[in-house]
Amino acid sequence: MRILVFGATGNVGRALVDRLAGEPVRLRAMARTPGTAGLPAGVEVVRGDLTDLDSVAAALSGVDRVFLLWPLGGGELTGSVVTLIAAHARRIVYLSAIGVSEDGTPAPDPILQFHTDIEQAVRASGVEWTFVRSGGMAxxxxxxxxxxxxxxxxxxxxxxxxxALVHEADLAEVAALALLTDRLVGTSPEITGxxxxxxxxxxxxxxxxxxxxxxxxxxxxxxxxxxxxxxxxxxxxxxxxxxxxxxxxxxxxxxxxxxxxxxxxxxxxxxxxxxxxxxxxx
Ligand SMILES: NC(=O)c1ccc[n+]([C@@H]2O[C@H](COP(=O)([O-])OP(=O)(O)OC[C@H]3O[C@@H](n4cnc5c(N)ncnc54)[C@H](OP(=O)(O)O)[C@@H]3O)[C@@H](O)[C@H]2O)c1
Missing domain, CATH: 3.40.50.720 (NAD(P)-binding Rossmann-like Domain)
Incomplete structure (x- = not known):
């Protein structure tokens, strides 16, 4: 199984790569500057940018499961990226946020709105999904x-x-289980400290x-x-x-x-x- 991690140089993504590094999976990370990514040996680091769909498509080649986070605010691109991932991979584990809107009503702020929009796009895409909804991060x-x-x-x-600030290693632990096992498919665990x-x-x-x-x-x-x-x-x-x-x-x-x-x-x-x-x- 090959897993692609987006945001692997950030707080949660780096903790996730560390957690997955000892597992019997092929691990790929997409980074904008692979030369300074500083990821563990054995991780395949490919150059890419979420705003460049061609680079995202290249990073997805041969990938089965994806850890997605969205570091950019909302915007048009979110739907295109989710569609692209769903054309290649069978599962998306998305780093979301506690407080997203479940019923289509507007979320209370723009950040929760883009998480809501991405969750809906992922649900509609037909892939297996888990939404790891984070509370405030430490x-x-x-x-x-x-x-x-x-x-x-x-x-x-x-x-x-x-x-109740949450340690990134705890988010990574839940995301790892969602990627490695089938236990969390179709669930939205809400993770806090x-x-x-x-x-x-x-x-x-x-x-x-x-x-x-x-x-x-x-x-x-x-x-x-x-x-x-x-x-x-x-x-x-x-x-x-x-x-x-x-x-x-x-x-x-x-x-x-x-x-x-x-x-x-x-x-x-x-x-x-x-x-x-x-x-x-x-
Ligand atoms: N902070 C909170 O309390 C909280 C709570 C709930 C949810 N969240 C959500 O958690 C996510 C942030 O997670 P985090 O704290 O782990 O992130 P982070 O530490 O801010 O790191 C962002 C990651 O995204 C990458 N990145 C930035 N721009 C990119 C681009 N254009 N293309 C590809 N990769 C790009 C960065 O990589 P490079 O810079 O190396 O390229 C880095 O790996 C956000 O979606 C946020 O809304 C946060």
Missing amino acids: SNTLGWAGQIRESATVSWVHGEGGR PTVLTQREQAAAIGTALGHPVTWHELPAADVRTHLVDTGWPPDAADGALRAWAGLVDNPEVPTPDHEAVTGRRARTFAQWATDHADAFR
Whole structure:
């Protein structure tokens, strides 16, 4: 069996490649710059770009199962890429998000809308599918790394917002089972971390992993919106994200039992994630 992994140099894709590397499968990764991909020996790395359908078709040659993530926002291309994959492979395991719309009603923000659109395209394509729906990823806090390195402080918005952040290795474990076995075909496991921490507590947990305090400095939402738009976020995506983060203050994310149900093992804690990634904050 040959498996193609998209996004193999990112947080989840790299963890998935590491997880699959010891399995008796042929593993191929598509990367925009194979020379710097840094993937394990034995992984066939091919050059390609999701915006270049010819390169995607070439990467799909001889492939049976695909791990797909969509790093680009929405757009016209999503349907074409799904159709192309379905013409070559028999199974798509798609990295989706908790909160997608199940019934065709509009999703609450543009990010959840494109995940909804891709899930629907995958269902309609006729392939076997699993949607690994992620809650907030622990890797989001890597966005604080510069501030923590410089000032041992996190200046951001909604410090009391609570999330059950998920370790990318746990998403990778579920995706690997969906690729290697038939157990998860036609299912949409919702994967979170095991407990809720406020953002202020997440910063403190990173401090614990580093061995020194990391403090929280609350910023006004308007300042964060300006920062997001200045750094390239489309205004509607920034507004959607700010609404979602504000909502987490009164309605924190709820941990799901799905990781343990699928893998038989409790999901990794944020403290574990912070320890695993402490060097990124030093
Ligand atoms: N963050 C969250 O809390 C959260 C929650 C739920 C779902 N999600 C979803 O998870 C996905 C992101 O996963 P991640 O964090 O593992 O990704 P990531 O770390 O941001 O990595 C993105 C990957 O996509 C690749 N990539 C970027 N542009 C590409 C292109 N034009 N063609 C081909 N490959 C391209 C990158 O490879 P190169 O740059 O090396 O080419 C990299 O491997 C998104 O769809 C997001 O909506 C995120």
